[in-house]
Amino acid sequence: MTLLEIFHKSQVLEKIFPESALLIVLGLIVGLILDELWVLDIYLHPDLFFLYLLPPIALDAGYFLPNNAFFLNIGTILLYAVVGTIFNIITIERVYTTEKKSVIKQQQ
Known part of the structure; x- marks a missing residue:
């Protein structure tokens, strides 16, 4: 039984x-274990x-966002956007x- 199955069966x-x-904690645990055991450095490129x-x-x-939830919060969404x-x-x-002013001052 996996940890998630145990979680869902335990109400x-x-x-x-x-x-x-739970997933964040599980990710931290797996990350710490891999950090200790893994020899190579792994780098996630931003691109x-x-x-x-x-x-x-x-x-x-x-x-998968319900339309109702979106339209109930449209004011807040637009406020954040604007x-x-x-x-x-x-x-x-x-x-x-x-920056432009500092470059002009340096040139003078």
Whole structure:
């Protein structure tokens, strides 16, 4: 019997401890064991993550999201989208102009 099967058959554990938390703890344990036993260093390149691993996760979450939950939270979703976009525009503009001013001062 696997750990997840035991978890799902035990209703007491399921009420106290969410499945996502169990998977995080399980991942930490497996990661620590592999870190101790594995000889080679493993590196996850950002391109691999953003191009091949993240899109299926995001698309799966969007596909299985109930329409009711989406439309109940559309105001919050749009608020985060608009405020986040405006915040990013202002932050990038400030960094760009600050850098541009420092380059001009160095040239003089």
